[in-house]
Amino acid sequence: MSEHIVSSYDEEIKELQGQVVSMGGLVEKIWIDAIESVTTASDEMALKVIDADKHIDNIELEIYTKAMRLLALRSPVASDLRTVVAAMRMATNLERLGDHAKNVARREKLINPDEHKEVIILLLRMYEMSLSALQQAIDAYRSPNLETAETIRANDAGIDELFNSTLAIVLKLMEPNNPPLQTEALASLLFVAKSLERMGDMTTNIAEIIIFQETGAFPTEERVRGGQVGLMESQQSRQ
Amino acid sequence: MTIDSKIQVRNVNVYYGNAQALYDVNLDIKSKEITSLIGPSGCGKSTFLRCLNRMNDVIEGCRVEGNITIDGENIYSKDKDPVLLRARVGMVFQKPNPFPKSIFDNVAYGPRIHGLAANTTELREIVENSLEQAGLMDEVKDRLNESATGLSGGQQQRICIARAIAVSPEVILMDEPCSALDPIATARVEELMGNLSINYTIVIVTHSMQQAARVSTRTAFFHLGHLVECDETNKIFTTPNDKRTEDYITGKVG
Ligand SMILES: Nc1ncnc2c1ncn2[C@@H]1O[C@H](COP(=O)(O)OP(=O)(O)O)[C@@H](O)[C@H]1O
Numbered sequence: 439m440s441e442h443i444v445s446s447y448d449e450e451i452k453e454l455q456g457q458v459v460s461m462g463g464l465v466e467k468i469w470i471d472a473i474e475s476v477t478t479a480s481d482e483m484a485l486k487v488i489d490a491d492k493h494i495d496n497i498e499l500e501i502y503t504k505a506m507r508l509l510a511l512r513s514p515v516a517s518d519l520r521t522v523v524a525a526m527r528m529a530t531n532l533e534r535l536g537d538h539a540k541n542v543a544r545r546e547k548l549i550n551p552d553e554h555k556e557v558i559i560l561l562l563r564m565y566e567m568s569l570s571a572l573q574q575a576i577d578a579y580r581s582p583n584l585e586t587a588e589t590i591r592a593n594d595a596g597i598d599e600l601f602n603s604t605l606a607i608v609l610k611l612m613e614p615n616n617p618p619l620q621t622e623a624l625a626s627l628l629f630v631a632k633s634l635e636r637m638g639d640m641t642t643n644i645a646e647i648i649i650f651q652e653t654g655a656f657p658t659e660e661r662v663r664g665g666q667v668g669l670m671e672s673q674q675s676r677q
Numbered sequence: 678m679t680i681d682s683k684i685q686v687r688n689v690n691v692y693y694g695n696a697q698a699l700y701d702v703n704l705d706i707k708s709k710e711i712t713s714l715i716g717p718s719g720c721g722k723s724t725f726l727r728c729l730n731r732m733n734d735v736i737e738g739c740r741v742e743g744n745i746t747i748d749g750e751n752i753y754s755k756d757k758d759p760v761l762l763r764a765r766v767g768m769v770f771q772k773p774n775p776f777p778k779s780i781f782d783n784v785a786y787g788p789r790i791h792g793l794a795a796n797t798t799e800l801r802e803i804v805e806n807s808l809e810q811a812g813l814m815d816e817v818k819d820r821l822n823e824s825a826t827g828l829s830g831g832q833q834q835r836i837c838i839a840r841a842i843a844v845s846p847e848v849i850l851m852d853e854p855c856s857a858l859d860p861i862a863t864a865r866v867e868e869l870m871g872n873l874s875i876n877y878t879i880v881i882v883t884h885s886m887q888q889a890a891r892v893s894t895r896t897a898f899f900h901l902g903h904l905v906e907c908d909e910t911n912k913i914f915t916t917p918n919d920k921r922t923e924d925y926i927t928g929k930v931g
């Protein structure tokens with residue numbers, strides 16, 4: 439990559455990107471903690487997550503302030519402009535990812551990890567896929583990698599499918615004559631599943647932001663949604 | 678592409694003595710649109726602009742090769758009169774250069790030498806209409822007989838634009854027309870350019886990329902005498918094709 443004649447400009451852009459990367463690291467961590475708070479029924483961990491989310495919100499504002507400063511004072515164009523716009527979009531997505539982790543932690547008190555094992559197993563599978571995609575996405579942002587970004591986009595359908603399976607099982611478990619507490623626990627599991635599904639979507643957004651930053655293109659190809667489109671069809675439409 | 682292109686430039690090479698200033702330039706300039714020429718100092722922007730109204734003819738040792746047509750007519754053909762060409766293709770320079778004469782005489786100069794007015798009433802009409810189009814009429818209507826050199830820099834530049842308009846050109850070339858102006862005067866001239874592009878084809882050289890971005894529909898990037906790329910301004914400033922363009926507009930060194 440070429441260097442700007444004004445070296446402080448390079449530093450400002452690198453600093454902005456660095457801040458996005460470290461925000462990404464915090465988001466990975468907050469999700470690990472949020473799921474752990476549920477699986478270990480740890481109130482303490484859940485509180486820690488809610489606190490960490492506030493910190494992530496503040497970092498979003500810091501990134502916006504820095505990006506606005508760059509836009510106002512440096513008038514970036516071409517790849518510089520895309521980098522700054524991408525950083526802002528990254529910050530927005532990461533902030534929302536943090537919100538969802540917080541939503542999961544808020545459910546911790548209502549979920550007993552020793553009950554509904556079959557649902558929890560599905561949730562953990564969604565979590566593994568979503569977290570691994572998020573980690574790859576942050577890496578692909580740190581050192582831009584279009585191939586990884588495309589793979590992440592393509593894999594989101596798998597997470598959507600797991601969500602649909604979870605939904606089906608939870609609905610089946612919600613018997614009309616269940617005690618209310620039982621139903622609340624199941625609803626909470628469903629909320630967690632929904633947050634994990636959104637986590638996959640936002641990770642896909644990150645992949646698309648990377649593609650935009652590197653190429654200027656806004657990926658338009660409709661993402662294949664698991665469940666709505668059969669697996670066979672979805673594989674065909676990818677070709 | 679060729680249908681609405683006003684000016685076609687094909688395989689143009691320009692030399693100053695033995696030194697080559699432009700290399701095989703090909704460009705289509707669209708009618709009634711603003712095209713910006715950008716690029717580092719000495720890359721040949723002014724040289725290129727001067728090709729379009731044969732101002733290079735008057736530069737000692739300058740040789741232009743290739744083909745340039747306006748509305749399909751070869752402007753370098755033997756039977757073309759460069760003086761008439763320059764009435765069709767007007768030019769505004771970097772530093773406002775009004776003559777040390779009255780505001781009226783500055784604008785009336787072209788119509789007079791080209792015999793465009795049959796009488797003084799017509800001449801007055803042309804002058805007033807040109808000042809109007811240059812957005813200057815309100816500011817100078819009470820002092821048309823005062824010296825143009827007493828006006829502010831921005832007003833002087835608009836006098837020069839009025840002077841170019843007065844001979845009813847089809848194309849207006851501007852070589853860094855705002856580089857001596859403050860931001861407000863610059864904004865006025867830029868707004869004026871926007872209005873003029875409804876009726877005229879405008880080609881502007883600018884070292885301000887912000888200006889190119891603000892005023893032009895298309896932008897051409899020159900580098901070391903080569904036309905690197907010409908595309909929609911929005912494309913050039915968001916996703917240029919060529920790395921040299923990218924490096925220049927983002928202020929990078931290779
Ligand atoms: N009148 C001239 N005589 C000799 N060389 C010239 C003349 N005008 C321009 N040049 C040379 O031609 C090249 C292009 O110059 P110019 O068209 O003025 O570039 P720009 O307008 O992009 O700054 C430069 O190398 C410059 O030195």
Ligand SMILES: [Mg+2]
Pocket residue numbers: 722723724852882
């Ligand atoms: Mg010049």
